[in-house]
Amino acid sequence: MFKRCRSIYVVGAALLCGACVLSVPTFGAASAATKTSTPYANINLTISTNAFGPQADNLNPFLPTSTDNASDANTDMIYEPLWQYDVVKPTITYPWLASAYSLTDNDQLLTLTLHKGVTWSDGKPFTSADVVETFSLLKNFPALNTNGITFTKVVAQGPLKVQMTFSRPSFAELYYILNQTPIVPAHIWSTIKNPASYADTDPIGTGPFVLKSFTPEYMVLARNNHYWQPGLPKVNTITYPAVGSAGAQNAAFNAGDYTWASATEPDMQRLYVARSPYNKYWYPPVGITALLPNDAVYPLNIEAVRRAISLVVSRKTVSTLGEWGYEPPISTATGLILPNYQSFLAPQYAKTTYSTNVSEARSLLKGAGFKFAANGNLIGKGGKAISLSLIDPSSWVDYMADCSVVAAALKTIGIGSSVQGLSVGTWTSDLATGEFDLALYYSNTGPQPYYIYNAWLNDSLTASIGTAAGGDQGRWRDPATQKYLNAYLNATSNAQRNAAMYGIEGIMVNELPVIPLVYSIDWGAYRTNVVTGWPTPQDPYSSAGPIEAANQEFVILHLHPVSK
């Protein structure tokens, strides 16, 4: 994940690298304090996520196109979820707008107890009616239901209690219901005729911030002085600049303009940390960068071929040459993100790793009926030399570098390959329709490995070649995988869920439907000149980058002014 932002930074970094050496950070986020009685009046932060360009005045939290979602800015700062999750420690969650929940009746009844004393930023109290309205919106307007939450009904049981019923066990929906659904006020949203085309320019939320001003170039949030968590936040304003290009963003990052940024340099220690005692960074793993084979086409439909490819691609080389050494090589053949998913790792696969062994790969291929020609080419069915296409967007420079590493590795087993740098549009379209052999690809995120495996392997998301698929772009169709995924959905205990996950881990280890290479990371770079309390490897209370959904609010509430 987050490849794109980083990728373009690297170009910017190369073009402007002189800036790193010459310019001294002259100012942080603390600008002149205005005369105001608000506490922490001089605590102003600047946050930069993607280089996303000018935005439209729209904060509708349900639309992926709204400014807060499209730019990854302002997640949960205005509209909050019922529960907070932590991508780096998926087993630890925090009660938020709900103070408790229980899943009963064969996991088909969710009872939510809401937090008492929460108010909307217009002063009205937060009650169960708001939660009922929010989920009713998703049911009544399928265009808003990006997470595909399905339930039979949602009813209020008193002012602070809500019950949702489902037609099947709903554990896998919990993450979307509790964490990925922003709760909106019923007294405003029930009056909106079409919430799908509602540009929310005056958002009223329960969150620690309110919208102060909006221009296409800058979104400024100000402290919600009536926030329900006493004494928080200890920050007065937050500015999100809309930077149009990665080069400009990188220059501002170098100049020390950003208090918190999703950013990197080719050598962070020398080009960022060494330039100011306030500059810090932490890049925890949050996802997987994998080689996605098209499992429906010859020869990648043969397990031995996928295994041979996995055996010759050095994960270490991909990490150091393709990813500047920041994305660590994957350490388990189950494809789990470690240490985040340690508790989901099957004991029988705990010791599996990936190794590089060219001669073993060659004998595997010979065993599967392939031959090597005198010139070293791998010869397959019908005496034809094997050649594979390797597609990725040319603008994602690290993916392209990874592709060259893979192409060089394929050569050692006689497989010719053509690395094709495409436009993002062509790439997403080719991937969706299955017009490819191999592609570097990212993983989904979620508190359990299910969300990753589901998006990669669930054949109900896939389609025949030529038709666009919403998931499983590798066209993996396997009854055993499907059985485990369904078993997970229908499970009502952790033991059953773990058994299902262990089954899929076995398929990852034994059949390699996807070939994981390195962990993708959350690019978190921050400055400690104004505030401190950021997540660090020593205090990993959250992931460290501003892009990772559901983390921005959580991190900001942990910050406190530097004592001078």
Add this chain to the structure above:
Amino acid sequence: MRYLIRRLGFYLVTAWAAITLNFLIPRLMPGNPVELLISHFKGRISPAAMKSLTILFGLNHQSMLSQYWSYWDNLLHGNLGISFTYFPTPVIQVIMSALPWTAVLVGTSTILSFIIGTVAGVLVGSRRGSWLEASLPISTFFSAIPYFWFALVVLYLFAVVVQWLPLSGGYSSSDTIGWNTQFLLSAADHAILPAFTIIASSIAGWLLGMRNMMIVTLNEDYIILAEAKGLSKARISFVYAARNAILPSLASFALSLGFVVSGAILVEIVFSYPGIGYVLFAAVNNSDYPLMQGVFLVITLAVLFANILADVFYVLLDPRTRQEG
């Protein structure tokens, strides 16, 4: 008059063809807006979003013909549709918030570049062989080097090394957009670097064109007559020669005004300028059909209008075009 009517008919046909192409080109591009939006999130969105976004954007499987029909219907009612990238913001609103930035920045730079280049061209053309001719290779150098690289170097020197001017954007975060001094000063401050790079890289065209026309005109018989009558060199250059030599330059100036609204995509990307070029860039990147159509339409109409303007100019300025052949 008949000449102008004939031209108007030609423009109507051109407008129809261009508007039809505006409809076709975005749809022939690879990629679909839903897949592109999902790929933007890189896994931080559920696979179920494909379904909800298809409903949201109303991308049901209408036939191309009925889409084309409703496109014209909407267009004639002045409705440019709703942008996918900035959903649910209407296309017209996206364009109107970006267009003034581009119009002022690129418009002013184009006019300045034209004036400076033309005056310099008159001077260089009338003083052949003098040291002024050195301006030719220098200005050509700036227009020949890749603009992207030139702009980055300028940005690096003035915004990073000496820090005289701001790095990016059209204004500061503390400004309120409107007619207040703080905002106007800040906007001017932010426009200096991009305007300078546009002028520096485009001046050579005006300079060269004007200088070459001057050389041709200065060899005309009536100039020799003027010299024989003892008129001053400056009067001959500016009042006699330049008035005739400027005709081709004026025509291309009118045309270049038409391209002002298409913005300078590279300028706006390098300097993170909030103009129409960036909007078009975002629209293409996101397969945002309505927004692309809208931006193309504005560009098409502006170019056609500039062409009409150039035609009218010519008819007014050059009597030869008024005579039937």
